[in-house]
Amino acid sequence: MKGDIGVIGLAVMGQNLILNMNDHGYKVVAHNRTAEKVDEFLQGPAKGTNIVGAYSLQELVDKLESPRKIMLMVRAGDVVDSFIDKLVPLLDKGDIIIDGGNTNFPDTNRRVAALKEKGIHFIGSGVSGGEEGARFGPSIMPGGSPEAWPFVKPIFQAISAKTENNEPCCDWVGNDGAGHFVKMVHNGIEYGDMQLITEAYQFMKDGLGMTHDEMQSVFIEWNKTELNSYLVEITSDILGYKDTDGEPLVEKILDTAGQKGTGKWTGINALDMGIPLTLITESVFARCLSSLKDQRVEAEELFGKKESIVEGDKQVWIEALRQALLASKIISYAQGFMLMREASNENGWDLNYGNVALMWRGGCIIRSAFLSNIRDAYDIDPELSFLGSDSYFKGILENSMSAWRKVAAKSMEVGIPMPSMTSALTFLDGYTTARLPANLLQAQRDYFGAHTYERVDKPKGEFFHTNWTGKGGDVSSTTYNS
Numbered sequence: 032m033k034g035d036i037g038v039i040g041l042a043v044m045g046q047n048l049i050l051n052m053n054d055h056g057y058k059v060v061a062h063n064r065t066a067e068k069v070d071e072f073l074q075g076p077a078k079g080t081n082i083v084g085a086y087s088l089q090e091l092v093d094k095l096e097s098p099r100k101i102m103l104m105v106r107a108g109d110v111v112d113s114f115i116d117k118l119v120p121l122l123d124k125g126d127i128i129i130d131g132g133n134t135n136f137p138d139t140n141r142r143v144a145a146l147k148e149k150g151i152h153f154i155g156s157g158v159s160g161g162e163e164g165a166r167f168g169p170s171i172m173p174g175g176s177p178e179a180w181p182f183v184k185p186i187f188q189a190i191s192a193k194t195e196n197n198e199p200c201c202d203w204v205g206n207d208g209a210g211h212f213v214k215m216v217h218n219g220i221e222y223g224d225m226q227l228i229t230e231a232y233q234f235m236k237d238g239l240g241m242t243h244d245e246m247q248s249v250f251i252e253w254n255k256t257e258l259n260s261y262l263v264e265i266t267s268d269i270l271g272y273k274d275t276d277g278e279p280l281v282e283k284i285l286d287t288a289g290q291k292g293t294g295k296w297t298g299i300n301a302l303d304m305g306i307p308l309t310l311i312t313e314s315v316f317a318r319c320l321s322s323l324k325d326q327r328v329e330a331e332e333l334f335g336k337k338e339s340i341v342e343g344d345k346q347v348w349i350e351a352l353r354q355a356l357l358a359s360k361i362i363s364y365a366q367g368f369m370l371m372r373e374a375s376n377e378n379g380w381d382l383n384y385g386n387v388a389l390m391w392r393g394g395c396i397i398r399s400a401f402l403s404n405i406r407d408a409y410d411i412d413p414e415l416s417f418l419g420s421d422s423y424f425k426g427i428l429e430n431s432m433s434a435w436r437k438v439a440a441k442s443m444e445v446g447i448p449m450p451s452m453t454s455a456l457t458f459l460d461g462y463t464t465a466r467l468p469a470n471l472l473q474a475q476r477d478y479f480g481a482h483t484y485e486r487v488d489k490p491k492g493e494f495f496h497t498n499w500t501g502k503g504g505d506v507s508s509t510t511y512n513s
C-alpha cells in the first residue's frame with residue numbers, strides 16, 4: 032500500500048506532525064536531508080508505527096499514491112525553494128506540494144504562481160502550536176491552490192486541534208499566500224499578547240511590590256475570567272517556577288527578548304498597507320528596546336533608578352490592571368483583523384474572519400476563550416470593520432475605560448514603561464475622535480511643500496493650495512498618497 036502523504040523535514044515540527052498523522056490512520060512517508068535522521072526517527076519515536084522512511088526524493092515520490100501530497104517542514108526561505116526545484120522534475124501534473132513552515136507570504140504567492148505554470152498545486156500553510164500542538168493538534172491555516180484543498184482537507188482537519196464543539200481548528204483560508212499571511216498576523220498578535228502580559232507583570236512587581244507567588248495567584252484568577260488563554264495560563268506556571276535555590280527562575284533570565292521576524296513582517300505589512308497596527312508594532316519595538324541591554328544599564332546609571340511605587344489599594348489596582356489588559360487585548364485583535372481585512376481586499380482573498388478566529392481557537396499559542404467571542408462578532412457582521420464596534424467588545428471597552436486610563440496614567444506618572452497598553456488606549460482615543468488635528472498637519476504640508484489640502488466646506492477630492500506667506504507661488508505639488 033502506498034503512502035497517503037510524504038513529509039520532508041524531521042526536526043521537531045516534522046516528526047510530531049508525522050506521528051499525529053499516523054495516529055489518525057494515515058500512512059506517512061518520511062524524508063530528511065540528513066539520512067541518518069530518517070533511521071533515528073524510524074528506530075526511535077516512529078518505531079512500531081505505520082510510518083515508512085525514504086532516503087531519497089525519488090524514493091519518497093515512488094512511495095506515494097497519486098495525486099502525491101508532499102509536505103515540507105524545513106527551515107523557511109531558500110531551503111523550501113531548493114526542495115521545490117528538486118521535487119518538480121520527479122512529480123506529475125496535479126501533484127501537491129505543501130509548505131508548512133513559517134514562510135513570508137510573498138514567497139508563497141510567488142511559489143503558487145510559478146508551480147501553477149508547471150501543473151503542480153502548491154499550498155502554503157501556517158502551522159501553530161509548537162511541539163505539543165504538532166503532536167496532538169495544531170492550528171493549521173492553509174492557503175494557495177484551491178484545487179489542492181479537497182485532497183489535503185481530510186488529513187489536515189483530522190490532525191488539527193478541535194474546539195470544545197469538536198470543530199477543527201483548520202479550514203481553507205484563501206488563494207495564494209493567504210494562509211501564510213494569516214499565520215503571520217497570528218504571530219504578530221502573539222507578540223502583542225505576550226508584551227501586554229509582561230507589562231502587567233512589571234506593574235505588579237515594580238509598582239505594587241508583589242511577590243511571585245502573589246502574581247502567580249493573580250494570573251490563576253485572571254485565567255478564570257474573559258482573559259482565559261494559554262499565554263495567561265503558562266505565565267502563572269512560569270511565575271511559580273522556582274530555581275534550584277528556591278528563588279523564582281524568571282528573575283534569573285536575561286531581559287533581552289529574541290525574535291524570529293514574524294512580528295516584524297506584520298508591522299512592515301501594516302506600514303505598507305497604511306493600517307494603524309500600533310499595538311503589535313510597539314510590541315516588536317519593545318523587544319528591540321529590550322535587546323539594548325548594555326545601553327539601558329548605562330542609561331539607568333546616568334538618569335538614576337526610578338522609584339516606580341504605586342500607592343493605593345492593591346486589590347483595586349489589580350482589578351484595574353485586569354481590565355486594562357483585556358481592553359488592550361481587544362484593540363490588538365481589532366487592529367490585527369483590520370490588517371487582514373485590508374490584505375483580503377487588496378489581494379481578493381475573501382477571508383472569512385469568523386473562520387480565522389475559529390482556527391485560532393485551539394491548538395495555537397494565542398488560543399483563548401476570547402476568540403469564540405470574536406467568531407460570534409463576525410458571525411453577526413462578516414464585514415465588521417472594527418472589532419471594538421461589536422456590542423460585546425464595545426461593552427467591555429466602555430466598562431474598562433476608567434480603569435484603563437488610571438493604569439495608563441499611573442504608569443506614566445511613576446515611570447513604568449507600558450508601550451502596548453498605553454498605545455492601545457491612544458489608538459482608541461484617536462479612532463473614536465471625529466476630528467483629529469490632521470487639518471493643521473495638512474496646512475503645514477501645504478505651507479512648506481505646496482502639497483495641497485481638501486476643505487471641509489467643499490466636496491472631497493477637490494484640492495486647494497494657499498500662498499501662506501505671500502512670497503511663495505501659486506503652483507502646487509502633485510497630489511498623491513503613498
Ligand code: NBP
Nearest residue numbers: 040041042043044045064065104105106107110132133161
Ligand atoms: P527547523 O526550522 O529547525 O528546520 C529543520 C529542518 O530543515 C531539518 O529537516 C533540516 O535538515 C532542514 N534543513 C535545514 Br535547517 N537546512 C537545510 C538545507 N540547506 N537543505 C535541506 N534541508 C535543510 O525545524 P522546525 O523547528 O521543526 O521547523 C520547521 C518549520 O516549521 C520552520 O519553517 C519553522 O519556522 C516552522 N515552525 C516551527 C515551530 C516550532 O515551534 N519549532 C512552530 C511553528 C512553525 P537536516 O536535518 O538535514 O539539517
